[in-house]
Structure formats: C-alpha cells, structure tokens
Amino acid sequence: MIRTLLRILGEQHARPVRSTLALMTTTAIVEGLSYALLVPILRALFGNTPADAWPWLIAFGATVAGYAVLRYLSDLSGFRVAATLLHSVFHRFGDHLVRLPLGWFTARRTGEVSTLGSEGVLGAMSVIAHLLGPFTSACLTPLTIVGVMLAFDWRMGAAALVAAPIVAVVQRVSAHSMTAADAERSERADEASGRVIEFLQAQPVLRAGGRSTERFGMLDDALSGIRRAARRSSVSALPGIVALTLTVQAMFTALLALGAYLVIGGNIGAAELLAILVLAARCADPLLSLTDIAGKLRAARTELDRLDVLFATAPLPQPHTPSTPTDGGVEFDSVVLSHGGRTVIDNVSLSVPSGARVAVVGTSGAGKTTLLQLLARFYDVDRGVVRVGGVDVRSIDTETLMRQLAIVFQDVYLFDGTIEENVRLGRPDADAAEVRAAATAAQLDEVIARLPDGWDTKVGEAGAALSGGERQRVSIARALLHDAPIVLLDEVTSALDPVNEAAVHAGIERLMAGRTVLMIAHRLHTVRYADHIVFLDNGRIVEQGTHEELLRHGGRYAQFWNVALAPAAGA
Template sequence: MIRMLLRVLGHEYARPVRRTVALMAAAAAAEGLSYALLVPVLRELFGPAPRDAWPWLAAFGAAVAACAVLRYVSDLSGFRVGTTLLRGMYHRLGDHLARLPVGWYDAGRVGEVSVMAGRGVLQAMSVIAHLLAPFANACVTPLTIVAVLLAVDWRMGLAALAAVPVVAAVQAWTARSTAAADAERHARDHEAAARVLEYLQAQPVLRAGGRTGERFEALDTALRDVRRASRRGVLAALPGVVGLAVVVQAVFTALLVLGAVLALGGDIGAAEVVAALVLAARGAEPLLALAEAAGKLRAARAELARLDAVLRTEPLPEPREPVRPAHRGLDLESVVFRHGDRTVIDGVSLSVPEGRRVAVVGPSGAGKTTLLRLLARFHDVDEGAVRVGGADVREIGTDALMARIAVVFQDVYLFEGTIEENVRLGRPGAADAEVRAAAAAARLDEVVERLPGGWEANVGEGGALLSGGERQRVSIARALLKDAPIVLLDEVTSALDPVNEAAVHAGLERLMAGRTVVMVAHRLRTVQRADRVVFLDRGRIAEDGGHAELLRRGGRYAGFWAASTAPAPGG
C-alpha cells in the first residue's frame, strides 16, 4: 500500500511519508507498552501496602501523557503530509494529463478522469491523514500488548499470540471476498453518474419528445443496480466483520478462563490476571475497528490503483534531437492506424503541397476525423509515417508541431470566461489590436456588439451561453490569432443555420488564405473551394481528384455527392 502510494506520488514525497508512518507506528507501540505499567500498579494496589503504588501510578500517568503527545505529533504530521500530498497529487496528475496525447481522451475516459480527479484523489490521499493511524493502531498496538502479555505470563501470552494468524486469515479472506463486490460497485457508480448526467443534458430533447418517462426508467435502473451492488458489497464484507468479532471475543474468553485457572492454581496472582484481562480488552478495541479501517483502505487502494494506471500511461515520446519542418506541406506515407482490433486508417498515402487545400469526404466511420488527428499527432501511427514540412511528426517537438497547426473542430469547447479570454488562447501574448483584427476577420465582432457586456461577456461553461455558430466564430478567431501556417478543419459548418454558416464561411476563407488546409466537409460550398478532393471509405482512399473531375467520372464520389445534395422527399 505504502509502496503504491509512493509510486503514485513520486519519490520526492518518500521521506515525509516514511516519517509519518514511523511516528504513527511509534505512537501505537508506545500505547501498548504503557499498559505494561498496569502490572506493578495492580501488584501494589492488591498488596499489603497500596500506598506504594503512587510511584507506579505517576509513571503510568507520565507514560499516558507521553503517548498522548506522541499521538498528537503523529496525527498532526499525518494531516500536514496528507495536505501536501493532496496538493502534490493534483499537480502531478494535472502535469501528466497535459502530456498525454489528445487521442487518449475519449468520451468514457474524460468521465472517468473527472471522477478520479475529484472524489478519487481525495479518497486516495485520505490514507495518510485519516486511515493510516487507525490501521497502525489495529496492527501495532495488539502486537505490542501480546509481547507484554508474554512478559507477564508466557502461557497467557501464547494464548493471545495464537489469535494473530487467525485474525490475519480472516482479513485476507474478507479482502478476497469483497474485491469483486467493490469492483462491481465502482462500475455501477460510474454508470449511474453517466445516466444522471445524460438525463440532465437531454432534458430539452426528452421533453420535446414527451419521453421523460423512459429516461426516468433508465436512470431508475442504474440506481437500482447501485443499490444491489451496495447490498452485495455489505453481504460480502459481513462474514469477515462477524468472523473478526467472534475471534476477538473467543480469544478474550479464552484468556479469562485461562487466567482464572492459573489464579486458582496459584500459578499467578490476582494482579497479573486483572492486568492481563485489561491488556486483552485494550488490544481487542483496535482489532474490532480493523474491519472498518480495512474496508476504507481497500477502497483507497482501488483508487490508488486507478491513479497509478493513469500515471503509468506513457505520453507520446518526444524526440531527443527535434528537427524543424522545412516547409508547410503535408504527407502521409502508407499510414496504418488501429484502434483496438479495428483498422481505422489502412495504407493511406496522401500529399498536400504547401498552400493547397484538400477536402476529405466520405461516409460516416470512414476515418476522416482520425486522418486529421493523425496529422496533428493526437495519435501515433502503427505503420507508415506522417510528415509535416518533410519531417516525421515523431521527430518534431510537440510545441513546435502545434505552433504550426491550427485545428477547428465541429464541436467547439470554450472555457468559462469572457469572449476575449477564449480568443486569446490562440496567442496569449497578442496585442489588443491583433485580437480585435482576428475577431473582425471571423465576424465575431458582430456577436460581441449584440451581447451585453461586449468583450467581457461570459460564455458559460463549455460556451453554453453562445449558439453553435457563435462558438464557431470564437474558434475561428482563435485560429486566426494563432496564425499557424497549416489549418485542419473538421465538419465546421455541418450544423449551422444559413446566417451563421455564411459568417463562418467568410471567416474560414480568411483563415485558409495562403495556408495549407486539410478539411473534412460535406457541404457543396466548402468542397468546391478545395483544390483537390479525397474520397475516403473504410480507411482507404477510394477516389482522388478535383471536384468536377470526380463528378465526371461518375464513381463513388459522384454517387455520394448526388445522395448528399438530393432534396429531401416532399421538399
């Protein structure tokens, strides 16, 4: 557990963590040892001169006070180290996530990471602050008390020692029996969270379609699954909790009987019997709390394992000696890319000369967006090579590569903040005049003029306070401000109304002017402006040529084009 914690955190935190563990173990051991003073105290109290017990009582009081101070110091260290670890964990996780390839972030992964970065990190980092001290007490204090019992009377000490392997076996059995239930509960929690989020986001569509009842049923099903998984988890842990209590009570009863037999036989005195029973009762208390602490530790360990898996995910390798692209052209050479068992891009070779525009069209699932992502090195290819300016993207530093590429996707994400702040993401150090010029070129200034607050208008989380067309204008203005020589466009106008489409097209024309462009598009207006059209199907280039040329051929592209531009039935 501690080794995994240090691996997740990094070795720079090893010393404070080990110091805290040592302090907590010392406090637990000191607590057990302090009870050894009960033996001379009780001997004197039960003896002919009870007043002689005062020195031993004073020593016992001093030992208890020392234990309290040591406990305070260890707990304080735990809280301080826990706070430091929490801050360090967030920094390390954030830095690592920023280095992972963009292609790593699919829809399911984003939800998983968001839960992990919230509840998961807090639960994992609570080990030092809240869970380690009870666990140390449950392990170290009873063992110390067993050692004291061995010193008081070896027979009673051996009786107590016999319980150690039994308790360890019960805990191991409980951990094995609850592992599957814990994993199922985690999966059901994620499923329920996804259903809640889906239900909230789909409210406008569901209410318009009058289908809220069905969605309630889906959400209720997910919540029922969580309840069933929770019940199975409790039932799986219950035998271990009951077994531990039975073992502890059985050992205490055995010590009581053994002590009575020994006392009646005159082998030990009443003081030793009472002291042994007090020690046994004190050792039983942390053992009975072990079940709860162990359950929380298992949950924290599971979160640590998930954090460890993310942190051990390797980012795309950076070149030791980065090269600089010689020009602005793009090339794909026999590129193969697989996602799991599926080949998404299969042997694609494509050359885009500097300053030219290439449109990529094809049916859904053909691999068009993946092609753009490979050009931006969101993923590394499995075979072949992607070249920018004649250099393999794997030999170009990430910062240098992204400085040369501007990407505008269909689904635009804006950070909560002002319009100006979102535009400045393209080039944070740009002057105000450059920001205004980029906004005017993207016709974003029209949006700014009609919004209350103008440039200081808040766009909301994800840009929710703006329409789809307005978000696209922000995205284009951001790309214009970046002024990258290569532009990648993905279905930018596929879901816009005519007014916004016209404005976005005007901004795109300014963005594409003089740049190397690869665009995924379906609209006639976009494709006709391309110097070349590539028809992609099942990850392969089926046809390649100019728009008019491909229409004259009457092949796959012509059929696809006719189907996509045909008027709707009854229109």
C-alpha cells in the same frame, strides 16, 4: 499498499511518507507501553502499601503525556503529507490525461475518470491522513501489549500470542471474501457515473422526443446495479465482522479462564490477573476496529490500484531529440490506422504542398475526421508516416506540433469563462490589439457589440450562453490569433443558419489566406475552389483531383455533386 502509494507518487515523496509512518509506529508502541504501567500500579494499589503506586502513577502520567504529544505530531504529519500528496497527485493526474491518446477516452472511461478525479483521488490520499495512523495503532499496540504480558507472566503472554495469528487469519479471510464485492461496486459506480453524464448530454434528444419525464433505461439499470452490488458487499462483510468479533471475545474468555486457573493454583496474584485482563481488554478494542479500518483501506486500495493502472497507461511517446518542421507542407505516406477492431484509415497516401488547399469529402464514417486527427497526432498510425514540414509528427514534440496547427471543428467547446479568455486560448501572450484584430477578422466583434458585458460576457459551460454560430466565430478568432501555418477545418458551417454561415465563411477565408489548409465539408459548394479534392471511402482514397477533373471523371465525387445540386434544381 504503501509500495503502490509510493510508486504512484514517485520517490520524491517517499521520505515524508516513510517519516510519517515511522512516527505513527513509534506512537503505537508508546501507547502499548503506557498500558504496561497499569500492572505495577494495580499491584501496588491492591497490595499492603497502596502509597507505593505513586511513582508508577507519575510514570504513567508522563508516558500518557508523551503519547499525546506523539499522537498530535503523527496526526499533524499525516495531514500535512496528505495535503502535499493530494496536490501532487491532482497535478500528475491532469498532466497524464492530456498526454494520453484520444482513442483511450471511451464513453465508459469518461465516467471512470470523472469518479477517479474527484472522490477516487481523495479516497486514495485519505490513507495517510485518516487510515494509516489507526491501522498502525490497531496492529502494533496489541502486539506491544502482548510483549508486556509476556514480560509479566509468560503463560498469559503466550496464550495472548497464540490469539494473534488466529485474529490475523480471520481478518484476512474476511477481507478476501469482500474483495470481489468491493471491485464490483466500484465498477458499477463507474458505469453509473458514465450513464449520468450520458443522461445529461441526451436531454435535448429526450425532450425533443417528449421523453424528458420518462426513466432513462440505461441509467436506471446502472443505478440498480449499484444497489445490488452494495447489497452484496454488505452481505459479504457481515460474516467477517461476526467472525472477528466472536474470535476476539473467545480469546478474551480463554485468557480469563486461564488467569482464573492460575490464581486458584496460587501461581499469580489477583492484582496481577486484574492488570493482565485490563491489558487484554485494551488489546480487544483496536482489534475489533480492524474490520471498519480494513474496509476503508480496501476501498482506498481499490482507488490506488485504479490510479496505478491509469498512470501505467502509456501516453503518446515523445521524441528524445525533437525535430522542427521546415515549412507548412503535409504528407500522408501509406498510412494505416485500425481502431475498435476495424481499419479506419487504409493505406492512404497524400501530399499537400505548403500553402495549398485540399478538401476531403466522402460518406459519413469514411475516415475524414480521423485523417485530420492523425495530422494533429490525436492517434499514432499503425503503419506508414504522417509528416508536417517534411518531419514525422512522431519526431516533433507536442508543443511544437500544436504551434503548426490551427484547428476548427464543427463541435466547438468553449470553457466556462469570458469570451476574451476563450479567444486568448489561441495565444495567451497576445496583446489586446492582436486579440481585437482576430475578433474583427472572424466577425466576432459584431457578436461582442450586442452583448451587454461585451468581452467580459460569460459563455457558460461548453459555451451554452452563445449560439452555434457565435461559438464558431469564437473558435475562428482563436485560430486566427494562434496564427499557425496549417489550418484544419472539419464541417465548420454544416449546422449554421445562412447569416452565421456567411459570417463564418468570411472569417474562414481570412483564416485560410496564405496557409496550408485541409478541410472537410459535406456542402460541396464550399470545396469546389480547393486546389485539390480527395474522395475518401472506407478509409481509402478512391479518387482525387480538381473539381472540374472529378466532374469530368464521372465517379463518386460527381455523384455527390449531382445529388447536392438536385434540391436546388427542384426548388
């Protein structure tokens, strides 16, 4: 477990962890040695001159005081190291997540990451603060006591030494029997977390369907799965707990019988036997606590293993010698991408000169959004090359690539802060005048003027305090402030009312001015003035050209256009 922990934390944290472990080891040994002084103390007290016990009592008091100081220092070190490690792991956790490809974030992993990022990291880091000390004490203190027993009477010590591997085997077997149950419970917990998130996100749909008071079947099944897994985990733990308790008690009884036999035979005195039995009893307490400690360690080990797997997940590789784009041109060269067992983008080649406007249209699921995501390097292609400014996006470091792109999607996500904070995400170092200018260009100033707190209005989680059109204007203002040479637009007006659509269109026009633009739209009147139109079907470009050329061709685009005109003609 310590090796896994150090692998996760990195070598920079190895020294404080090892120092803490060494301090805890010393503390456990000193604790065992302090019990050794009980033998001469009891021997003197039950002998002819009880006053001879005073030096031993003083030594015992000094040793216990030394143990108390060591215990305080080891516990303090454990808490300090754990706090430092917790801070480090949370930072590494967040830094690693933002470098993973978006394709890694499946619905199931949403729950897994949610659980791992909260109680998972806390549970894993609790090893140093709460578990390592008691575990070290439970293992080393009894072994130290056995060594002391060997020094006083080799027969009693040997009998106690024989018990040690028996207890270890029982503990290992019981732990092994519980591993599968613990893993299942952890898996069920991840699934339930994902279902809870899904249940909350599905509230609008459930309420619209009049089912808000019904039990959500998949969530109910997930919670039932947790209950069954917890029951199986408890049942599997019971034999190990009983076996360990019986083993420890049986060993103590055997030592008692052996000691009585030696006393009757005159081989040792009653005082020595009493002292050795006191030592044996002190061995029993930490050994019996091993079951509880081992259960907590298994849970922490599970979280450590999950963290290890997460950190071992390869992020999108970064170039060793980054290149810089020369202009705002975009090129897809024989690009192929497979995802979820199917080909999403199939041998797409497309060249967009700097400053041109290209519209991508097609049926739902044709791969339009994925094409834009490849440009932003949300995924890496399986074959082919995506270039920005003549440079493979894989040869551009992430920060430089993101400076080249302004992205406005249909589903706008705003962080739970003020409007100004969300606009400033486009360029945090922008001055107040630049922020206000971007808001005016996106017609966001109209929204701000009618809000009671103006720029300081809290948008709520995911922007829930604003309407869809208002959130879209914040997104456009953010993109305008970003001032990138390439603009990616994905269905930015498809769900807006006419008033907001007009306002957003005005903002979009300002955003597109003088920039390279790739846009996706189902409302074809928004793309008719594009310099070039590409029709995508099943991940392939089936036709391309200007609006007039495609209409004359009479192909798929013309069919889409005629269908779009039909409702208007009927009206």
